[in-house]
Amino acid sequence: MKIFIDSGDVGEIREAQAMGAIDGVTTNPSLLAKAGKPTNEVIAEICEIVDGPISAEVIATDTDGILREGRELVKIHPNVVIKVPLIAEGIKAVKTFTDEGIKTNATLCFSAPQALLAAKAGATYVSPFVGRLDDIGVDGMELIEQIVTIYDNYDFETEVLTASVRNTTHFIRAALMGSHVATVPFKVIKQLLEHPLTDKGLAQFLEDAKKIPKS
Ligand code: G3P
Numbered sequence: 014m015k016i017f018i019d020s021g022d023v024g025e026i027r028e029a030q031a032m033g034a035i036d037g038v039t040t041n042p043s044l045l046a047k048a049g050k051p052t053n054e055v056i057a058e059i060c061e062i063v064d065g066p067i068s069a070e071v072i073a074t075d076t077d078g079i080l081r082e083g084r085e086l087v088k089i090h091p092n093v094v095i096k097v098p099l100i101a102e103g104i105k106a107v108k109t110f111t112d113e114g115i116k117t118n119a120t121l122c123f124s125a126p127q128a129l130l131a132a133k134a135g136a137t138y139v140s141p142f143v144g145r146l147d148d149i150g151v152d153g154m155e156l157i158e159q160i161v162t163i164y165d166n167y168d169f170e171t172e173v174l175t176a177s178v179r180n181t182t183h184f185i186r187a188a189l190m191g192s193h194v195a196t197v198p199f200k201v202i203k204q205l206l207e208h209p210l211t212d213k214g215l216a217q218f219l220e221d222a223k224k225i226p227k228s
Contacts, residue, residue: 014188017066017196019176021045023058025199030062032202037065039118039140039176039196041096042072053089060090068118068138070096071106079106087115094137096120099127104134111135118174128160132169138194142177143187153177154186161191181205 015036018029021044029035038059048055056069067090071082079102083095095110096118097103107117111134118138119131123146131139141160143153160173172193178184181204187195197205 014192015194016202017068017174017194018063018202019044019178019196019198021048021055021059022199023048023055023062026059026062029199029202034202034205035063035065037067037194037196038063039068039096039174041070041120053086056086056089056093060092065092066094066116066137067092068094068096068120070120071098074098074100074102076102076105076109079103080109083110083115083117094118096140097136099131099139104130107131107134107136119171120176122160123156125156125159125163128156128171128173129163132164132167132171136171138172138174140174140176140196143175143183144177144179146177147179154183154190157187157192158190165191 016034017037017039018026018035019039020026021040026038045052045055059067069086071079073079073082079097086095087093094116097107098121099119107119110117116137118140119136120140122128122139122141128139141156146153157175174194174196175187175192176196178195178197178201184195
C-alpha cells in the first residue's frame with residue numbers, strides 16, 4: 014500500500030519524506046488555510062520536496078470553473094493531481110480531465126455508488142473519508158471493503174485512496190483490505206512506528222550496554 018501524507022505543512026512533509034515513509038501528498042483547502050500562504054506557492058514547495066502525486070483541490074463547484082482552476086494547478090508541476098468533489102458538476106470535470114490526460118482525485122466520497130461513478134469517469138484516485146463516516150456512527154472501513162471489491166469485480170483502474178485516516182487501526186485495516194493508498198496525517202504516521210515493547214526493549218538494551226566492559 015502506498016502512503017501519502019495528508020498535510021499542507023511543508024515542515025512535517027519534509028520530516029516524513031526524510032523518514033522515507035511517503036509516496037505522495039494530499040492537501041485540501043482546510044489544510045492549506047493553515048499554511049497561511051497562497052495555494053500555488055505551497056503546492057510548488059511540496060512538489061520540490063516529494064517526487065510523487067501531489068493532490069491540490071479546486072474551489073469552484075461548476076464544471077467550467079473546476080476545469081479552469083485544474084488546468085492552472087497542473088501548470089505548477091507535472092506531479093499535480095486535481096482533487097475534485099464528487100458532485101455532478103465535479104464528475105463531468107473528472108471526465109474531461111481524464112480525456113485531457115490530467116490526473117484526478119475524486120474527493121469527499123461517502124458511498125460505493127459515488128465511487129463507482131468516479132471510476133467510470135476515469136478518476137485516477139477516489140478518496141473515501143473513513144474518519145468522517147465513523148464520526149456519524151457508520152463504520153468507514155466497510156466502505157473501503159465495498160469499493161475495493163467493486164473495483165476488483167470490474168477491473169477498474171481507479172485507485173482507492175483511504176482518506177480521513179484518524180488512527181493506526183484505519184491504516185492497517187486499509188492495508189488488509191487492499192486499499193491502493195492511505196493518506197495519513199503526520200501525527201498518525203509517527204504513531205505507526207510506536208510500540209511500547211520497542212521503547213521498553215531499547216531502554217533495557219541501553220541499560221545493559223553500560224555493563225559491557227570498555228576495551
Ligand atoms: O484530505 C481529506 C481527508 O483526509 C480529511 O480528513 O480528518 O479532515 O476528516 P479529516
